[in-house]
Amino acid sequence: MTQHITGTTAADIAESVRALVDRGTLVPGEILPPVRTLAEQLNVNRNTAVAAYRLLSQAGVTSSHGRGGTRVAGSARSAQDGYAHDTVLRDVGSGNPDPRLIPPLAPALAALADRPVMYGEPTIDAALEQWARNWCAPDLAPADIGITVTSGAVDAIERLLAGALVRDDAVGLEDPCFLASIHTVKLGGYRAVGMPVDAEGITPAGLRHALDQGVRAIVTTPRAQNPTGVTMSPQRAAELRDILAAHPYVLIIEDDHFSMLASEAPVSLIGPDHQRFALVRSVSKFLGPDMGLAIVATDPHTQSRLAMRLSPGTTWVSHILQRLTLSQLTMPAAQRVVADAAQHYATRNAAFADLLIARGIAAPALSAISLWVDTGTSADAVVRELMKRGWLARTEDEFALNRSPGSGTHVRLTVHDLSDDDQRQLADDLVASVR
Missing domain, CATH: 3.90.1150.10 (Aspartate Aminotransferase, domain 1)
Structure with a gap:
């Protein structure tokens, strides 16, 4: 029923498709016309049709399937990491x-200080901040870093992108990519540009292509990349740093989720003169997903933007959780x-x-x-x-x-x-x- 699509602007065309989907005229799985065909059908510029499809994708009305075309999205849940429910498999x-390999909470809970934290106090526990700085600083080339605590790596990446980008900005993502990063970019209204991953990490050609596409941020996992498990080689990291040297204001977000479990030494795309960066280290893989805490080491400007994104919402991560995390990270048994x-x-x-x-x-x-x-x-x-x-x-x-x-x-x-x-x-x- 694609002949019923109408409109002369991107917004009008997108609204027309949404109305057809709402009425059931277009059903999940149905293929929409190719961009060129739709532009000719509506007598509009090809770029207008491209923009309309982008609006529909950002709203979750359609999904792109490469050569399989643009299709009306179904109501099925997006793929998520974790255990599958309702299966006997x-x-x-x-x-x-x-x-069984998550440190028990009881010893750390017993060591917690019981002083309540009030409004207006520092948002980061002073002892955790110092420990985090000592943990992250040796692995970053820039000398001037700030420390922020967020509710996990996904929370950090979402807020970092929101503080640096506007809707429809391009973001470089590894391909294949961590599921949460794909969802974060899509739901934020950004454009994902794939950077292929081989046995040594992001390919130089993939990074160059992303930069040519005007990405304002890239998200990468230098160690134990999810899903491939690849750790970037030092030689590849050096090559990518050379490419990025001409783009010092592209925000580099490094998700070092496997940090304490990795046998390989840390590698980084963040050169000594890079101006916008964030090293994100969540504790979920070694202290458990329910801990919901990540350390974020950034340049001062990015730290300021991240603080602004935190201020109207959760404001800070519970100091009880921060102290509990620090106890587990520093106790010899843990x-x-x-x-x-x-x-x-x-x-x-x-x-x-x-x-x-x-x-x-x-x-x-x-x-x-x-x-x-x-x-x-x-x-x-x-x-x-x-x-x-x-x-x-x-x-x-x-x-x-x-x-x-x-x-x-x-x-x-x-x-x-x-x-x-x-x-x-x-x-x-x-x-x-x-x-």
Whole structure:
């Protein structure tokens, strides 16, 4: 029923499509006309049609599927990380840490100071701020940094982008990308520009393309990139820093979510003279997702903008939570648990990778939560076969920015909590599913 679309401006065309969707004239999954066809049909400039489709995508009315065209979006929930609900299948795509390797709260709770914090007091606990500065400063080239505390990494990235960008600004995202970053950019009304990731991190060509597209911010994960698990090589980081040297005011957001669990040394795209940057270190992977706290080290200007974005909302992260986090980060017993967790993830992933290699499937053994496995064939088909065998995995398509549905060959597998027997069974079932 696309012939019923009307309008001469982007806003009018978008409103026409929304009305058709509301009335049920256009149904979920229906393909809208290509931009050129719609422009000719309505006798408008092609850029007007492009802008209309962008408005519809930002509002969640449509979704782009590459060569599959622009389609009316359904009401299904967006893909999210974490356990799948309402399934009897064994979930090996969750991306969750092992709850048995999260430091217990009881010892840290007993060490908390009980003085209440009142309005007008500093928003960051002084002891946590000093500890965070000592943690982050050695890994940043710029000498002048500020420390902010947010309610997790996603909260930090959302507020950092909101403080630096306006609607329709371009943001460089890794491709494939962390699901929350994709949603944050989409819901913020920004334009995502994909930067392909290979075995050494973001490709130089991908970064150059993003900069040529006028991105005002890039979001990157230098270690244990989600979903691929790739850690950027020092050589690649140096090459990317050289490219970024000509763009000192592009906001670089580094999401170092795996920090304390990573066996690799920190690497960074933030050069000594870069003017806008943020290093974000959440504690969720090693102290548990429910802790909801991230340390953000930034340049002074970005710190000021971030504080402005915090002031009308939550204002500050609970000092009780800040003190609890600091207690866990500094208590020797908790530190030993975190060290054991790092070893556990690396060892269990390596064991599963060896099983796959012995069965003819190449898989990297990475110190990340999950493994990124190239099946060499349609990941969608492999995942469907795995479901028949009792397993639930995630496909590459869920994390891709600009690829046609069904084109991915990778699956993300979270296997660190499987027993040896279960790992062997999954490896056998994966091989059977590929074949």
